[in-house]
Amino acid sequence: MLLALARPSWAAGVAPGQIKNFVTFGDSYTDSSYYPTADGGYAWPTWAAMYGNFSLYGFARSGATCSNILTYRPYPPILGWQIPAYMNETRNGTLELNPEETMYTIWIGTNDLGANALLTGSDAPTTSIVEVRQCAIDVMNKLYESGARNFIMQNILPLDLTILYSNYSYPNRYWYAERNTTEWNVFMKELVRAGNEITSLMLEAAIPKLPGAHIASFDSYGLFTDMYNNPQNYLNGTAPYSVTSCINSCVYTLDNATASTCTVATGTDADSFLWYDELHPSQQSDRIVAREITAVMKGEYNQWTTWLS
Template sequence: MAFLQSVKLVFALLALTTPSWAVGVAPGQIKNFVTFGDSYTDSSYYPTADGGYAWPTWAAMYGDLNLYGFARSGATCSNLLTYRPFPPIMGWQLPAYLNETNNGTLELNPEETIYTIWIGTNDLGVNALLTGSDAPATSIVEVRQCAIDVLKILYESGARNFIMQNILPLDLTILYSNYSYPNTYWDLERNTTEWNVYMKELVRAGNEITSLMLDALVPTLPDAHIASFDSHGLFTDMYNNPQNYFNGTAPHNVTGCIHSCVYTVDSTAEPACTIANGTDADSFLWYDELHPSQQSDRIVAREITAVMTGESNQWATWLS
């Protein structure tokens, strides 16, 4: 009995001290992170879709990490499922990453590198699942399976540490709200209540499907460390409790946006645009009708950085 207890103690200590055996990553383990996704994550230009720096740029600064950004604005997971004329993960971002690692341009130690995947906004939205895509047989199931496949391909290429970010509550954005108006992203007639209800169901179903798929995937990937990050929960909390997150000089605002442009249906007239300037902008959840604000992105960066640096975080669950 004493021998068995000693063996159990040894394995328990190894689980705590050896990153490849433990759940999650250890403090100080991660030095690099690689991003895949859409405009919510695209750090390749400035100002980005949030009017400033994308969250990965802030995270690299907060965690003193090296950022390798492959996310691109407008992206879907795969243009074979939901086509948009932008660089998708499967057709462009992932091949670009694999090409750089295979030809030696990019050399990353797997133990010291973590990969983030945040995709779905454009798959679910206008000109895709919400309004009908070019591939009518595509459903939310195929779209979320694609995101899981991205993780599997990265694992097969040697990656071992991952953060899968679920879809934020798109029904709370101005574009898909029940009080929406003609804007930059959709200036035609539509039933705003119907869009709001449908988008809420698409997001909830998509996130639950992703969670179930991840649970099934984890046991098949030895030595992988996979975190599920609840972007939906974080943004819902920011929406419901803005006083805990926003510190601008204007009143807290979660139903409007910093850069709003109201179009007139069936008109060539210029839109009526309003912009919140200076420190007033830090009071807003949304930058425009679809994208999070700079302050929101700093919050995302803070929370994701905590996960990457091995700290406990209420929005992340390590599955392996």
């Protein structure tokens, strides 16, 4: 009973009409800085800004990890580039946001867990799933210290369901070397589930140290699993629904950096796919993410969201 009383099950989150701005941190799933984005169109934050009439400030960048010290990639990580860029803009007056009216979203992990990182071996051999998920919490802590108070922490989607990490995968633009696809699929499934559970525990432990913060845990894993299992509830294209193929598929010759066969779905057929390519969600999937996150920022009930504080 004492544990139940201690848990912030009463948390109501933000009020309707409270949020007017949102700031994003993450990787290609969230990068809204260019067009077309990694999903072949607009990233989900662009749709959310339109759906909710919010002002968007996007610091997420494609290819990013949480920290290049933990899992190195030659792209702008959250801790090493995105947070410093945000802090610089707030210090020099370029960016002035009312903390009460601003939501901060953090969605990271795809590149930390994937090929050329934890899945195949990080450049930092002591790095584990624990450190990379602690990094996501550290991002939230740094933003809190700078004055941020409203957060949406998006957990990792089921990467084992993407074509890249499926057991039926093929040589593609992200990995065309030899591999055991079944081994990758099983390992990725475990990394994602463990990472999400670790994050949940770390979030609950962090709450007492962040007085006045409103923290929502958004279940990207649950949402994408439901889209995968029940595509008829989410996809609306003119082609047969597909969750095991993608809009822009390129099959490579093994150990060859040149694609041998590419197929691309066009027009309204594209909205029948869960995935844009072997790793990224489709435009239709991103519109679903935007719809759900918009509801959270508007203070509405959302089945994929738990307000922890």
